[in-house]
Amino acid sequence: MRVLVVDEEQGAPPDHWSAIAEHTVRGRALRFGLAEAADTAFDPAADHNREYVLARVRAFSLNYRDTALALGEHAEGTHDRGRGFGSDFVAEVAATGSAVRGLRPGDRVIPSMDWPPRPGDTVSAGVVTNTASRELQRVHHSRLVPVPTAMSDAQAASFSIGAQTAYAMLRRAEVGRDTTVLVTAATSMTSLFAISAACGRGARVYCLSRSGRGADLLAELGVVRSFDPNDPADLKDLARLARQIRGFDAVVDPFCDAYVLTAVKLIGFNGHYVTCRLMGGPHDEMAGTDTPGGHWLSMLTSLVSKNATIHGQCLGVRADLEAALGDWDAGRLRVVVDSEFSGADIGPFVRRTFDPARLGKAAYVFGDRDHDEYPERDDTTKGA
Known part of the structure; x- marks a missing residue:
């Protein structure tokens, strides 16, 4: 062989x-x-x-x-x-x-x-x-x-890994029709599955992406708008949007060390934040052990005041994979x-x-x- x-x-x-x-x-x-x-x-x-x-x-x-x-x-x-x-x-x-x-x-x-x-x-x-x-x-x-x-x-x-993980994350975050979702690291494979699946369910999907790549692909998948967290103007627009919609129903974040401090503050009442791993590398300082305690306290205070939930998700269950295959077969997943x-x-x-x-x-x-x-x-x- x-x-x-x-x-x-x-x-x-x-x-x-x-x-x-x-x-x-x-x-x-x-x-x-x-x-x-x-x-x-x-x-x-x-x-x-x-x-x-x-x-x-x-x-x-x-x-x-x-x-x-x-x-x-x-x-x-x-x-x-x-x-x-x-x-x-x-x-x-x-x-x-x-x-x-x-x-x-x-x-x-x-x-x-x-x-x-x-x-x-x-x-x-x-x-x-x-x-x-x-x-x-x-x-x-x-x-x-x-x-x-x-x-x-x-x-x-x-x-397997991308689809099963994404579907488990959407399940935990209770993403369905008319929910408003923010997906970080938009061009990662897990995020691409999550975006396509959420759009296929009738959710309104927005994205965070530092790379600036794939704008046309994200639009094809159904993303309403993608924001760059390194662009102050984009962050202001994102904060304004979050206020208008009274916070996102769900945040799907594959890389919690890179996005958690930004994303959690954008969740609405009874919202869900779900993550599956760390990015590692140059963004570690954003949410690593050297992050000032005040940032963590502010984040946790925001979660508590909004009755929001944090989920950690490793992979998924067989039903998640079978649901993803079913959606692909029905034309609802790319x-x-x-x-x-x-x-x-x-x-x-x-x-x-x-x-x-x-x-x-x-x-x-x-x-x-x-x-x-x-x-x-x-x-x-x-x-x-």
Whole structure:
């Protein structure tokens, strides 16, 4: 099988690597390669496989969390990036254990990233894999969900984490028709899913975005207006809007360390603020441990006086993912795919994946290996 791997070694790459590319991520020079590895062993008749599926990955994409995997920043021993990395994928069922029902060879499936854990359930919590770039995966059947036949591999490979998290956040924030919603970090993948889904429900959606990118895309998704929190004039307009509407019904904020102090003050009575992670990096000082206590006290006072609720949301539940797939099938949800790569395009795939100008996901599609041709080396992606 094939697998996309990464290391920081210098000199000649291993013999089993092909389509090699170098790229700098967060200031560290990394080497990526498409490697050949032994197929994942799977005996459908074996008792230990009775509830498991052998899935052949058709396409995968990388998420925000996968950057840490690529950089080897997980605790020592918890992840070997030389065996692959990545979280989101679409796969075709290759074989099933004797107790598997509802899935059969040939079905296309994506992972369900369920959280929190359920008592007594040892297999259905958290991200399904940290090695989505491995072409063969052994997965418990409960962690896989069929995808609509009309959904492309690139779309399906860009779906699970972003859509499941966004739908869980909208559920917690009680977003529905005629609610007024503020979504921060508008061009992040989770936010793009949240925006599209909220607009599809008939909500009035506004955005906060520092990048200034994607104005046309946001308008296509249904955003009424996007505000730049670094622009004093935009902040005044946003504050004026919040007063006019008596505060937002919900704030969906993927990056609480970057936006929480601004966003919480804009919530209306009985409103909801929901967040799913930290951004890290240059915006840490906005809401980090060095933030003056008065800012936090002001924020909490605002929440208390308005009977507002703060929600922390990690991933979602299977029903969130199924709702997202249903909305996509009904034309109420858009999957934003920036670009699609295959074959020898490891360099372009890596470069686009880590490009801050990217809008939506970059997906790598495993092609027919009989027609793939890999050059010995691609050094065109050196540099940031």
